[in-house]
Amino acid sequence: MLYRTHLLFSLASYLFLDSLAGVNFKYQFFLIFVLSSFIPDIDHPNSKIGQKMRLFSKVLNKLFSHRGFLHSMILPLLIYFIFVYIIEVNEIGLAVSLGISSHLFLDLMTKNGLALFAPFSNRKINGFIATGSFLEKIFCGILLLIIIYLIFYRLF
Secondary structure (H helix, E strand, O other): OOHHHHHHHHHHHHHHHHHHHOOOOOHHHHHHHHHHOOHHHHHOOOOHHHHHOHHHHHHHHHHHOOOOHHHOOHHHHHHHHHHHHHOOOHHHHHHHHHHHHHHHHHHHOEOOOEOOOOOOOOOOEOOOEOOOOHHHHHHHHHHHHHHHHHHHHHHO
């Protein structure tokens, strides 16, 4: 999926979880959640985040390749474990893990798919949406409508 789709989906996910929880998450949680949704693409030098950190992105791409370890479910679980049980910063661990998971969920819907347990298993799960396709644009429009609804739901 493209940058804008990940942005809209992480925003919609945050608003949905916030309304579902019945508690207002802090703005820091929101920022960490949304920004973390871009972390998996740091292994692709042409991604938005990869362009901002080109050298680091190239190194990660050589180490893991795109849609390798940084696109596996092991990453959010590992980050959650580190933040919650070692650093003991529960909210940040939850926000980062949820942001990364939102990215992974969307990429599962793409035709390229993901190997959820890379590097331990290369078995991919493929979706039905081609990255940058008309269907992805429709999906973005639907996400935008959901975001507008959730914002109005929250205000009234």
